[in-house]
Amino acid sequence: MNKSRFSMLLLEPGEIYFEDYSCTMNMVKIKTDCEQQGRLKLCSKSLVFEPREWVHPLIKLHFKECSVINTIKTKNSNETNMIQVKVKQYSEMLEENILAPYKFVYESMDFFFLFDFASADECLHQMQQLLRASTLHAPEHNSMVATILHSRYTRMIFDPIMMEDFTEKIICEFQTEKISPLVRHQGKLALTPTNLYFQPFSNVENSPILKMKLEHMRRIYKRRFLLRQVGLEIYCSEESSVCHIYLAFQSERERDRAYQIVEESPNVVLERVHIEEMTLQWQNGVVSNFDYLMYLNCLADRSKNDLTQYPVFPWVIADYTSERLDMESAQTFRDLSKPMGALNPDRLEKLLERYHEMSDPKFLYGSHYSAPGLVLFYLVRKYPHYMLCLQNGRFDHPDRMFNSVKDVYNNCLKNMSDFKELVPEFYDTLAKGDFLVNMYNIDFGERHDGSKVDNVHLPPWATSPEDFVTKLREALESEYVSRYLHLWIDLIFGYKQRGEEAVKAYNVFHHVCYEGSVDLECIYDMNDRHALEVQIMEFGQVPKQLFTKPHVRKILPKILKPLSNQGYDNKEYIMKCLNTISLHKEAVTSALRNGDIIISVSKDGTLKVYDMVQMKQIRSVILCSTPLSSCVMVDQNIVAAGSWDNEIYLYDVEYGRIVESFRAHDDSVSCLQWLSKDHLLVSGGWDGVVRVWGNVGKTGQALRGLKAEFDHDGRITTVAFRYRRHILDILAGTSDGEIFIWDYSTKELINKINVHTSDVTGVCLLCEDRIVTTSENGDLSVTDLGVLNSVYEKQVSTTITSVCCDGTCVLWLGGSSGALLQWNMTTVAQLNEEQAHDDLIQSIYFDYPSKTLITASNDKSIKVWQLMQRS
Structure with a gap:
């Protein structure tokens, strides 16, 4: 059987194809040598005759050019099974099946159609209805055609024989249109617990029913179609026989109901790539410019199935x-x-x-x-x-x-x-x-x-x-x-x-x-x-607006790989626990590694030193009667510890003695940061002040070495720093969820960013213009300092209490339950989750020389983790 040459693209955009009839066409009333066997297509604005022989062109008769449509009796029979169509002009298409501009014949002509099986009277009734519609203005014409279509829809029954399993139950049915460029196929959509079925009204589709398994669905988008929020576009995995479908519903309510049923089905596993995640991946170079633009177009309701x-x-x-x-x-x-x-x-x-x-x-x-005519201007050859x-x-x-x-x-x-x-x-x-x-x-x-x-x-x-x-x-x-x-x-x-x-x-x-x-x-x-x-x-239509603030710029690597998006550092560590150290009587608040020794401070007010080679404690000192909050190395042998008694203590590990202590804040010292390049100690306190100390390590000189102080409204929960070439900035996170950026040399506030709604628990610098921050309520946020805008936000857990970065792209997050999460911030993905402790993780420390991670917890223990790069 010859493949049909007829397609919906031979009709006007948006024109509806109803059905077709087997018949013989002639241009004279009686049988002659020029009669042609074929099929007559009944459409909303025209009749199209498709001859069986490909050498003959398809004939298109517009209703608006018809002067007469009626049944006539043949000479050999009293039966009325022939219809006469008188037109003022007509067009010929695909002669010898060659794609070319249509041939328009500007002369009156009578066409006679003798039906093989259908009743001419019944066909005539439908044709005359559409003939009357053609005399109306476009809005009234569309309304009348819609009424005819609805009448047909109510008579149409979804055929369950075509379903995959006779035991399937239909959850709901919708009258929909399957959309492709310039074409709309009317039909019925049926949803079952396992499948989506589309049954077209007409036989113009290649198969009587389109079948899509819910388990194969990967992406689903709500679409604006012809200015109304009624579209739904679904993409499936490669194993699906139907990889894509674009549907238009009767109303937004029906579209949303279908979307909800599909999305909530236990058989559907969607690939959820949020815009912030994709933007961050593009910014990191994981996603190419081409793929990112295609993604943005998709989010903005732009589809290759909709030329508008x-x-x-x-x-x-x-x-x-x-x-x-x-x-x-x-x-x-x-x-x-x-x-x-x-x-x-x-x-x-x-x-x-x-x-x-x-x-x-x-x-x-x-x-x-961008408009349909402009798109096809470029693509007319294709x-x-x-x-x-x-x-x-x-x-x-x-x-x-x-x-x-x-x-x-x-x-x-x-x-x-x-x-x-x-x-x-x-x-x-x-x-x-x-x-x-x-x-x-x-x-x-x-x-x-x-x-x-x-x-x-x-x-x-x-x-x-x-x-x-x-x-x-x-x-x-x-x-x-x-x-x-x-x-x-x-x-x-x-x-x-x-x-x-x-x-x-x-x-x-x-x-x-x-x-x-x-x-x-x-x-x-x-x-x-x-x-x-x-x-x-x-x-033409402006895309849906996706961003209301300046878009972040791409971070350019030193070596660009123009046609590949696989050149990124897909780093992940395998973690192996080397040692569990339990020395303190209360929660361990901070721990670090210096060579082969582990130094820790605790709420019990003590500082402990553990030798990894001898596998034993070598120093223990009670620094104060109040809890200690943090510790950093400020010299090869000197450790600074912040205390709840407002003091900073300097302890010499080699000689085992307190070198100095000084009142650093008017309330508890909450955090410390050591800048080895500038030999500066940064401290943050619950008094809302960040101070920078310059003469740390010189006995009795610390207070005189106060280089800068920065005031804030909320308590200081974490401090960090960054270098903009030769300029040093001090970053402070507060209990108000804000990040402050101070210029150290001018002592001026560069920016204040409202990032979180709860206490900031950690700040890490990913690069000069990007920071990762975490909060007490479990939020992970990536902020671009170039546009002062959060480009990625993720609710990670109930509470994040500590954060640490390996200096490139791997991030560790400590949770209140003792869970240790590993993230790759280039690919923006969680790599794994380790139940590291039995209680809240207070601090995480990455030691680059030994490639180990030190975690300290409320469960009174310290753990040393060996990190091995996954190949």
């Missing part, structure tokens, strides 16, 4: 004339901080003149950077049938087609109504630039200079379509683009997308392009509403 919201990518190369592409030169690249319309100062000046003369709501650009569908069977004028990359870029820079960006196909190395090639050998016509429209003319630096997209992809992943891509994200998906910031950035489009600017449900005039819908669909 197709994924949008930036122009990144500005040089289309050189013989060689110089990736080291900034002149090679487009300025990513500006929208396309603002790249040319002369054009921008003219646009601004017009803008200032407008009445509100003003707009700077009269066309959008998807010619889409363009024929969108443009009523015609291609664009040869001179207006995508003929040359250089010409299109220049036009986007100079033309007063052309501001389009790119589509992902420009950077898709797997497809090898197939969209640039006239792969179907279509006759697109000739340009004004007589040249034939064929493959796209590439810049001199590209030897082939594959080479072109490979170099564009290298450019997208290059150091220059990585350095500035966040600025383009701000324009398209971020805080410069709308409002005052958009005005400042010259990034203002027509108000109907923005989500939420027009509430269609409040427009009751059908004609006004339809006109607005058409305008928005054709003009």
Whole structure:
């Protein structure tokens, strides 16, 4: 049996296909040699006859061009099983099955259809209904067709024979549409505990039912479809027979119910990648620029199945004339901080003149950077049938087609109504630039200079379509683009997308392009509403806004791997407990390693020294009668200990004596930090003050060596430091959940960041511009100091009491239950969880020389862990 040539793309966008009939078509009343066997397709706006023989074209008869549709009697029979259709004009498609512009025949013609099995009277009733609908304005026409469709839906019964298991019970059914570019397939959706089924109304689909196992589902997204929150897009794993489906429901309520059923099913295991996690992975270089942009497009409701919201990518190369592409030169690249319309100062000046003369709501650009026509402008060679569908069977004028990359870029820079960006196909190395090639050998016509429209003319630096997209992809992943891509994200998906910031950035489009600017449900005039819908669909839509603060910039490694996202440090440690040390009578609050000795302090007021070689305690001293909170080495043999009696004690481990003690705060000393480079001791207290001491270790000189003090409202819970080249900053975490950043040299507050809602329990520096903070209520947060914005937040456990970093990307978190969690902050993933202690972990210390981890706990013990890199 021949494969059908008919597809929904031969209809107008959004047109509905109902059913088809086996019949014989003739252009005269009686049988002649020109009669053709085939099938007649009944659609909402047209009749399409598909001949059995491929040499004959498909005939399309628009209802609006029909003057007569009626049954007639044949000479040989009194039976009325023939329908006459009289049209003023008609079109022919796919003659000899060659994809080409439709042939329009502008003359009256009578077509006769003799039905093989169906009743002509019954068919006539449906055709005349649709004929009457064709005389109405578009809104009334759509309403009448929807009524016909609903009537058919109520008569349709979901066929359980097609289900995988006859014992399956249907949880719920919905009337839905399966969406693909420019096409909507009506049908019934049925959900069972194990499967999703879609049964189309018509037989145009390849199979009578589409089946998707819930256990194969991996990602599910709520989508905005045709301006309404009714879409649902589902992606499955590779083993699924159906890897993807895009559905549109009757209402947002029905969509949300289906989403909830799928999401809560015990058989569904979704891959949950949160935007903060993905952003952090991109910032670390784990995720490529290409993949990150695809992810953002997906989150912003952009899908390749919806041409009105197709994924949008930036122009990144500005040089289309050189013989060689110089990736080291900034002149090679487009300025990513500006929208396309603002790249040319002369054009921008003219646009601004017009803008200032407008009445509100003003707009700077009269066309959008992404719309169905613009998408197909780029992809007409790959998807010619889409363009024929969108443009009523015609291609664009040869001179207006995508003929040359250089010409299109220049036009986007100079033309007063052309501001389009790119589509992902420009950077898709797997497809090898197939969209640039006239792969179907279509006759697109000739340009004004007589040249034939064929493959796209590439810049001199590209030897082939594959080479072109490979170099564009290298450019997208290059150091220059990585350095500035966040600025383009701000324009398209971020805080410069709308409002005052958009005005400042010259990034203002027509108000109907923005989500939420027009509430269609409040427009009751059908004609006004339809006109607005058409305008928005054709003009383009701004993506859903994902960020309301400046987007973080990418952290550039010293060596960039342009086409690989596998060059990151996927570090993980295997942990083996070497020793458990139990010396204290109360909770151990802090412990560290110095060579072969372990030094610890406790709430019992004692400092203990344990020799790892001799496996025994070698020093023990009662420093005070109150608990000790922390300890750090300030010299090869001198340890500083902070106490609840407001003092800092200096103890010489070698000679076993207290060198000095001094009153450091007006309340308990809560934390200490030693800066070996500058020979400074930083202390934090419950009095809300951070102090920096310079003469530590010189007997009697500590108090005189007070170098700086910084006041805070809340108690100081943790201190840290960072170097910005030669500038030293002191960081303080407080009981108010805030992080303060002080410039040590000027003594000025650089920034105060509200990160947590409870006590900050730890601060670790990942790099110069990024810190990890933890809080008492179990929050883990990554904050970018460049934009003063938290880029990642995660509820890790009920309480995090301590945190430590290995100096690169591995983080350890100590919990109130004694659990020790290991995280890789490059891949942003928890690697493992160890039940290290029986009670709260007070401190974690990483000793780089010995590659050991020292943990101290309320269970009165210290544990030494050997760390081995997992291969």
